[in-house]
Amino acid sequence: MSSRSPTSRLAPLKLVSACVAVGLHAAVLAMVLSAPVVEVAQGRPEALDVQFVELGPxxxxxxxxxxxxxxxxxxxxxxxxxxxxxxxxxxxPEPEPEPVVETPEP
Structure with a gap:
């Protein structure tokens, strides 16, 4: 049996989930603040159009x-x-040796 309690195993998961939630909220807030104020004031809500993209192959x-x-x-x-x-x-061709002729001795 593990010495760690079930709540201590979920702590990193909770931390990651909280970071993701804060990041998404910050992204939406940045999009709203970066929209031109003139277009929003003229009643053009497409300036704040949020599009969801499905991730797939x-x-x-x-x-x-x-x-x-x-x-x-x-x-x-x-x-x-x-x-x-x-x-x-x-x-x-190899040269043929000359025949040796013995001469009689005097």
Whole structure:
């Protein structure tokens, strides 16, 4: 069993929740104070329009199809480059030794 009481485990959660609530209130107050006073005084409440955005997976826009597809010009295939074979190097023949002719001794 844990030595911490159930209320001490919820303390960080309560602190984070309080910070989020204060932050949201500050954001709304900043939006109201940053609205031009002239537009609000003229009866244009859209100056204080609050929009809620639903967070979800990003949807990629589909590419718009062109009115007329561009004709594709076929390029001729490049000729294959055939490498030249390496010349066969034959080793030089070894010189044949001269036959030894024994001369008789006088």
């Amino acid at each position: 990003a949807i990629e826009p589909e590419p718009v199809a062109a009115a007329e597809p561009q004709p594709q010009v076929e390029t001729p295939p490049e000729p294959e480059i055939i490498p030249e074979p390496e010349p066969i190097i034959e080793p030089e």
